[in-house]
Amino acid sequence: NAGVTQTPKFQVLKTGQSMTLQCAQDMNHEYMSWYRQDPGMGLRLIHYSVGAGITDQGEVPNGYNVSRSTTEDFPLRLLSAAPSQTSVYFCASSYEPAWGYTFGSGTRLTVV
Amino acid sequence: KNQVEQSPQSLIILEGKNCTLQCNYTVSPFSNLRWYKQDTGRGPVSLTIMTFSENTKSNGRYTATLDADTKQSSLHITASQLSDSASYICVVSAYGGSQGNLIFGKGTKLSVKP
Numbered sequence: 001n002a003g004v005t006q007t008p009k010f011q012v013l014k015t016g017q018s019m020t021l022q023c024a025q026d027m028n029h030e031y032m033s034w035y036r037q038d039p040g041m042g043l044r045l046i047h048y049s050v051g052a053g054i055t056d057q058g059e060v061p062n063g064y065n066v067s068r069s070t071t072e073d074f075p076l077r078l079l080s081a082a083p084s085q086t087s088v089y090f091c092a093s094s095y096e097p098a099w100g101y102t103f104g105s106g107t108r109l110t111v112v
Numbered sequence: 113k114n115q116v117e118q119s120p121q122s123l124i125i126l127e128g129k130n131c132t133l134q135c136n137y138t139v140s141p142f143s144n145l146r147w148y149k150q151d152t153g154r155g156p157v158s159l160t161i162m163t164f165s166e167n168t169k170s171n172g173r174y175t176a177t178l179d180a181d182t183k184q185s186s187l188h189i190t191a192s193q194l195s196d197s198a199s200y201i202c203v204v205s206a207y208g209g210s211q212g213n214l215i216f217g218k219g220t221k222l223s224v225k226p
Contacts, residue, residue, distance in 0.1 A: 004155075042116070042201070042216030043156075090155050097214070098143055098205060103155030 002026050006091050006104035013081040013111045021076040021107050023091030031094040032074040033058070033101065034066065036087040043090065049074055081111045114139045116204050116217035124223045129192055133220045135185040135202035143205040143213075147176050147187045150199045150219070159187070159200075192224045 007022045025032065033048040045058030049068040063085060065077040074093075078085060088108050092101040116137045125131050137145070144163045148156035160169045160176040162185070169176050173190045189196055199219040206213040 040218060042218045044216075045214070092155075100146055100158045100161055101214075103157070105155050106153070 004091055004093050004102050004104035006089075006107050008107060009105070011107060011109050013078070013109065015081060015083060015111060017081050019078050019081065021078075021089055021091075021109070023074045023076065023104060024072050025074075025091075025093040025102070026072065027093060027095070027102065028071060029093035029095050029102075030071065031097050031101075032068070033092045033094075034064070034074070034076045035090045035092065036060065037090060037106075038087050046076065046089075078109075083111045085109065086111045114204075114206060114213075114215045116202055116215050118200075118202050118217040118220050120220060121218070122221040122223070124225060125192055127192060127194055127224050127226050131189050131192060131222065133187045133189075133200050133202075133222070135187070135204075135217055137183050137185070137202070137204045137215070137217075139183075139204040139206050139215055141207045142180065142183075143207045145176075145178055145185050146203045146205070147174070147185075148201040148203060150201055152198070156201055189222075192222075194224050194226060197222060197224045 004025045030051045034046040035043040037043050044060050047066040049055045055066050088106050090106050091104040094101045119134045146161045147159045150156040162178045175188045178185045199221045201219045202217040204215045
């Protein structure tokens with residue numbers, strides 16, 4: 001049982017480049033979310049999904065796109081990377097948010 | 113505004129000692145409170161979850177308390193081990209919202225020294 005798998009673990013981008021952070025879960029969870037974690041700050045919600053075909057914005061959605069074509073996958077796309085997007089990104093999934101989330105191991109992104 | 117404040121920001125203790133981490137919140141309407149442990153370079157892992165009616169919950173050497181009247185929670189670690197070195201994050205969930213309305217604290221970084 002792999003849980004929540006994020007790839008890549010590390011990535012360096014140049015300003016203006018685009019890329020996709022991958023997230024997959026094998027627990028048949030309907031709820032999936034993307035967070036970013038910056039030094040001295042709590043995790044902040046970027047986008048979330050309550051099921052295949054349904055996504056919504058979180059607290060800090062600007063500069064990011066998501067889609068949810070399957071229950072298992074929830075990729076996060078950076079359209080035009082900026083240094084302010086340097087952060088650690090976590091994907092999480094849940095059967096029922098009130099019961100808690102399972103987090104992936106994170107993607108450390110540096111934009112230069 | 114819904115907020116979760118944790119203290120201290122960081123803490124250094126000797127192996128074998130006990131410690132207590134604090135979490136104060138202003139979240140309404142309150143649903144539940146969770147403590148997560150986050151090892152360096154890893155994602156958060158749930159330690160405990162408490163609802164309004166629960167005031168204590170244990171998970172091995174970790175004991176969480178909740179005072180819903182004063183809106184305070186604590187995480188007590190007994191007989192600390194080197195592997196307890198991590199950040200501990202308090203997360204409060206508010207009712208409403210399809211993704212659970214999670215409000216994250218900034219965490220307490222605990223270092224356990226031999």
